[in-house]
Structure formats: structure tokens, C-alpha cells
Amino acid sequence: MAVTVLLLAAATGQAQAHKVIASVFASGTDIEGEIGFSNGDMAADTVVEVFDTQGNKLGQTKTDSDGFFTYTPTSQVNHVFRADLGAGHIAKTVFDISEMSSVLNGDQLAQTSGETATGIGDSPSAASENVAITEQQEILIAAIVRDELRPLRREITAYKEKNDFQSILGGIGYIFGFFGIAYYIAARRLRAKDKQA
Known part of the structure; x- marks a missing residue:
């Protein structure tokens, strides 16, 4: 065994x-x-x-x-x-x-x-107050966020794998524990029968 x-x-x-x-x-x-x-x-x-x-x-x-x-x-x-x-x-x-x-x-x-928000009726000063980020800035921000998230993704994946392995080992431990209890009870019953005989 x-x-x-x-x-x-x-x-x-x-x-x-x-x-x-x-x-x-x-x-x-x-x-x-x-x-x-x-x-x-x-x-x-x-x-x-x-x-x-x-x-x-x-x-x-x-x-x-x-x-x-x-x-x-x-x-x-x-x-x-x-x-x-x-x-x-x-x-x-x-x-x-x-x-x-x-x-x-x-x-x-x-x-x-x-395009519809900055229509013809807007004044130049109103348009300059509602300045959105440019496409280049958006690309730069997305790249920075991706680079920062990469290690987190790797850690999450490793954590999931570790916990899955621990769950498997825990399940095997429970199975052996239940068999141990069953053998203990069976052995006590056999000893009790031997003492009576």
C-alpha cells in the first residue's frame, strides 16, 4: 500500500x-x-x-x-x-x-x-475645454496597463494550479482517512468476536 x-x-x-x-x-x-x-x-x-x-x-x-x-x-x-x-x-x-x-x-x-459632441454650434473655447485623450495616449495607457497586468495574470494562474493540486492531495487524504477508519472499526469487531469465542 x-x-x-x-x-x-x-x-x-x-x-x-x-x-x-x-x-x-x-x-x-x-x-x-x-x-x-x-x-x-x-x-x-x-x-x-x-x-x-x-x-x-x-x-x-x-x-x-x-x-x-x-x-x-x-x-x-x-x-x-x-x-x-x-x-x-x-x-x-x-x-x-x-x-x-x-x-x-x-x-x-x-x-x-x-464627432457629434463637438458639432458646428460649439465655440472654440468650449471645444478646447472638453479635450479628450488622443489615440496615441490611449495606446500608451493600454500598453502600460497590459505590462502591469502580466505578472498578476501569471500569479493568478499559478495560484489556481497550486490550489487544484492541493485539492487533489486533500481528496486523496480524505479517501485514505476513511479507509483507515473503516479498517479500524473492522479490526475492533474482529477482536470483539475473538474475545467472545
Whole structure:
């Protein structure tokens, strides 16, 4: 029984170390993603191929040293991102283009509402008081926020993986505990029968 426990612990440790993590999300007009392993090792300088859902290749990109990549979509179809991490580890995730469409539609709405707000009847002084941030400033702010959120995303992913592993070990502990209680009760009953006989 002890050998089984050791083999089980060794097998779960190996599986934990090789779990691939891949995530993608809308980032302005681009799709940004992250690829790595659950133990925190990131897929640095890895080619990421981009396909549509029918398997037609749309393009490719490459991860940076932190396992992050960006891709600018050229068509309004769902995108499948695939990266070969070696040793049989394949990262594959799908980006729903409707997430990108809502971002693009929101930008278009903001531009049209800005055009109507500064109409012909406004005076030059009123228009200068309602100065909005420029597109360059918006891009700069978005890049800063993305860079600040990257470590947080990595920590959240590692936290989820750690808690999942702890839950598995806790469940195994409960199972062994219940079996231990059952064996204890069975042994007491056998001893009680032996004393009576």
C-alpha cells in the first residue's frame, strides 16, 4: 500500500510539471496571449501558428522571452492559436472573434459620439475645454496597463494550479482517512468476536 501511495505521488508530480497553459484575450485591436507550463516556466521564443476553425492557416507570431505574444487579426473569424512546446506538449486555445468585435464596435461608437459632441454650434473655447485623450495616449495607457497586468495574470494562474493540486492531495487524504477508519472499526469487531469465542 505504501508503494502505491509513493507511485501515485510521483505520477501526479510529473503530470503537474508538464501541464500546458495557454490563454488569449482581446487587447485593443490586437489579440494578446500567453503560453507556458503550470510550474511557471514560460514558452520563450516559440512560434505560435494561427488557424481558423476549419484548419486554414491565417498566419503566425512568436512569443517573447516571457511567453507573451500579440497577433493582429485580419479576418472576422474565430482564431485557433497552436504552439508546439516540444516533447509532445501542444498548446492550443481558441479566441472568439465576437470579443474583438465588441471592442471594435465600442471604439467606433466612441468616435461617432465624439464627432457629434463637438458639432458646428460649439465655440472654440468650449471645444478646447472638453479635450479628450488622443489615440496615441490611449495606446500608451493600454500598453502600460497590459505590462502591469502580466505578472498578476501569471500569479493568478499559478495560484489556481497550486490550489487544484492541493485539492487533489486533500481528496486523496480524505479517501485514505476513511479507509483507515473503516479498517479500524473492522479490526475492533474482529477482536470483539475473538474475545467472545
